[in-house]
Amino acid sequence: MAPKLSLRDVVVRRRGAEVLRVPSLDVHEGEVLAVIGPNGAGKTTLLQVLALLDRPAQGEVLFDGARVRGRELSIRRRMALMMQDPLLLRRSVAENVATGIRMRGVPRSERKARIGRWLARFDVAHLAERSARKISGGEAHRVSLARAFALEPEVLLLDEPFAALDQPTRETLLDELAGALGETGLTTVFVTHDRGEALRLGDRVAVIVGGRIRQVGATAEVFAAPVDEGVASLVGAETIVAGKRVASADGIASVRVGEHVIDGLARDGLPEDVLVVLRPEDVTLMKPDSHRPESSARNRLHGTITRITLLGYQARVSIDCGFPLLALITKQSLEEMGLAVGEEIAATFKAHAVHLMARGASVSIGEQRSS
Amino acid sequence: MDLIWDGLREAIHILRTGDNSVWSITLRSLLVSGSAVVISLVLGILGGAFLAFKDFRGRNILLSLVNTGMGLPPVAVGLIVAVILWRSGPLGQFRLIYTPAAMVIAQTIIAAPIVTGFTAAALRHLDPRLRTQLYALGASRMQMLWIVLWETKLPLMAAVMAGFGGAISEVGASMMVGGNLAGETRVLTTAVMLEVSRGDFPVAMALSIILLVLIFIVNAILTSVQQQEKM
Amino acid sequence: MKRIRFGMLIMALLLSFGLLACGSDKETKEETTQPTSAATTQKTPSGTAAAATTTGTAAAATSTPVVREGPKDVILATTTSTQDTGLLDVLVPEFEKDSGYNVKVIAVGTGQALAMGERGDADVMLVHAPSSEKKVVDEGVGIDRRLVMHNDFVLLGPASDPAGIKGTTKATDALTKVFNAGAAFISRGDDSGTDKLEKALWKKANLDPKGKSWYEETGQGMGASLQVANQRDAYIMSDRGTFLAAKSLSLTIVLEGDPALLNVYSVMGVNPEKFSLVNGPGGKAFADFMVSDTAQSIIKDFGTEKYGRPLFIADAGRTYEEVGLATPFG
Secondary structure (H helix, E strand, C coil): CCCCEEEEEEEEEECCEEEEEEEEEEECCCCEEEEECCCCCCHHHHHHHHCCCCCCCEEEEEECCEECCCCHHHHHCCEEEECCCCCCCCEEHHHHHHHHHHHCCCCHHHHHHHHHHHHHHCCCHHHCCCEHHHCCHHHHHHHHHHHHHHCCCCEEEEECCCCCCCHHHHHHHHHHHHHHHHHHCCEEEEEECCHHHHHHHCCEEEEEECCEEEEEEEHHHHHHCCCCHHHHHHHCCCEEEEEEEEEEECCEEEEEECCEEEEEECCCCCCCEEEEEECHHHCEEECCCCCCCCCCCCEEEEEEEEEEEEECCEEEEEEECCCEEEEEEEHHHHHHHCCCCCCEEEEEECHHHEEEEECCCCCCCCCCCCC | CHHHHHHHHHHHHHHHHCCHHHHHHHHHHHHHHHHHHHHHHHHHHHHHHHHHHCCCCCHHHHHHHHHHHHCCCHHHHHHHHHHHHCCCCCCHHHCCCCCHHHHHHHHHHHHHHHHHHHHHHHHHHCCHHHHHHHHHHCCCHHHHHHHHHHHCHHHHHHHHHHHHHHHHCCCHHHHHHHCCCCCCCCCHHHHHHHHHHHCCHHHHHHHHHHHHHHHHHHHHHHHHHHHCCEC | CHHHHHHHHHHHHHHHHHHHHHCCCCCCCCCCCCCCCCCCCCCCHHHHHHHHHHHCCCHHHHCCCCCCCCCCEEEEEEEHHHHHCCHHHHHHHHHHHHHCCEEEEEEECHHHHHHHHHHCCCCEEEECCHHHHHHHHHCCCEEEEEEEEEEEEEEEECCCCCCCCCCCCCHHHHHHHHHHHCCCEEECCCCCHHHHHHHHHHHHCCCCCCCCCCEEECCCCHHHHHHHHHHHCCEEEEEHHHHHHCCCCCCEEEECCCHHHEEEEEEEEECCCCCCCCCHHHHHHHHHHHCCHHHHHHHHHCCHHHHCCCCCEECCCCCHHHHCCCCCCC
């Protein structure tokens, strides 16, 4: 089956300068593609091209395998775009949701049904008759979600939709979005600078730097194995794994990851499905059979060194302990310990170093979304 | 001061007795200036949208021209239009001089830059991403323009009021291209001039008061359209 | 929905524009804006009928209905004094009634009226500056010049008469007195017939008032200039008709009757052979009307009711010399 949305040999120029070059990109039916990159990398430009709002200087956009040139408006009416700022119009909430639907020629009866359904889905049905100017930021974002989903598009495009919100609201809305995406199975492309979001929602992630896509692949792979330093700095070159919280006591949350149990700091409202994030700097390495000194580090895992990357006076060591674990040590330590690929090693880290994040019920890393 | 009271009494008397000629002059003022404003609105919206949304070299020059146009002296406009429309002028064969149509033309030239300038300013104030969002929702260019106009209703109505005020208060150009012909091109402002030259001050004052009331009523209507929220 | 109200407002205005453009309200044409005390200029059928019966002449006989040919509009370039007296408000509808023409009366100063003729921007001219009219006739632009009527100019001034004009019989003597007394004097300064006459009188008295602090030029029509003189308590020269018809004046006549103050009105057509857009038949029809019995009898009695004496003396058929000019051109 042809990919839902594709770019071929696309080049975008602004005022003569090239800002985006994508030889090839496919978005598959039913998948969620996250696009991450630094500011000015071209993320928004990429999204605009996909949304058919910006015609590239060269190249083609394909929808369901066919070129869209010449019929942009009709294809645009089969997609939905959600931007960072809800940009609601000066009219009631219901009217705002109605605007897009109306422009797509949906008959009146169906229109009312959709508005009601989606406002309710995002918990803002009670605001239907309220002026859009008189609602809170979070509520406005919900209305924006309702507006996009009410269009019942074939493709959903999101441009850092929750970037302007505070953390708790963002978390909540992300959950709602994840839920809605799970229910509808919408093909989705969303731009974010938040790695956690990419991990939470994305089946695949595309990393874009300097107007070019440096890496595309399943989220876990990209995060675990960044292809170059640029990508690595973006994806954070951290250990990020999924786990299930099995216990919380005395401020410690114990998370089962594979066959290990990792202790991290407990937090209110942490669900069962969590992401464990660990910075390489926080991981200490020691020989597995070394005498274990008394230390406050609660976590100790055994694994095998799979890769060593020298970075100036530091070395990044990748360890396989049932899941990919990254450690960062000095070159001096590396040499003194005489570490080499294939060696058994023990890694320790404190509970404080373990960052626990809620993970949406949608997908676990490594699983492909079923269509 | 007596003159003003006399004028007020005269104005009430006129309105009560329903003098035909005054009603027809008032109606003509309204129609001529109203038409000029409507045409200016169409030109202003298209021109304003073009200036606000399209980025092109020389846009600033064009904007400056429009802003200059806002301050055009009406009498100069009247003279130029008259010279063009006279039989001895380039467009004489259309026999437009001394007709209401000529007055509409002159008043449009006076009002259009005002409406265009205000509209362009109002539209430029809009968040540019709003247009993107509207296109993304599936709007055609016309749909987008209509929605965006509703969003800028406030300054837009102000533009219309300013344009209307400029057109209906105008006397020099209307005199020159209209000729103040009884029953044909006499409007409130030119009628006032005539009554003053005849020394009939109470009637002149009455007409002025009627003109003020007319402007007030029109602005009141426009303000109510401007202020209502789409709720 | 509220948006519809907005749209309806626009539609209503657009419709009105359409109505306006299609037709002016010629059927309900009103001639003045004097709603209340409009006794003088009342265009009631009774007024003209009365004139016809009292004169006895079969007014109907000589004013055969003109069959309109060609364009309907006739542009009449005339002076402010003819309009300000209200005479045209009676004559024009009378002409339009039977002829089917629509007269556009453009009242400006004589100088401008003649200039309009010279550009072909008028079809017929009704002016009162014989010496200036000569040039237009000699150029072949003004055709068929005929004497219509005359009245006289009067010298007006404040009741206090600071220059002591009262009692003087010669206009030039009066002007000399004004000059010597440095009394406030308002001139039209607009190249009109009145203005030209005034300037000619100063010249005749060998005086040059230009630039003097007491001598002010308004550049406006007769009616407006009278108001200015009134406000200033100044002397001013005016045709009798406009003075009598003007309201709110406290000026009085300080000198009249000098033959030099004769004010002669003529009508001329603009030569259609010189300008393609000129309405030749229309201009001729109006000019013919002005010297017709109907018009002349209206002119003869105009103003009697209100002022006790007519404002003009009808002259059609007489020669310029008979009226008092040395030559047809003054």
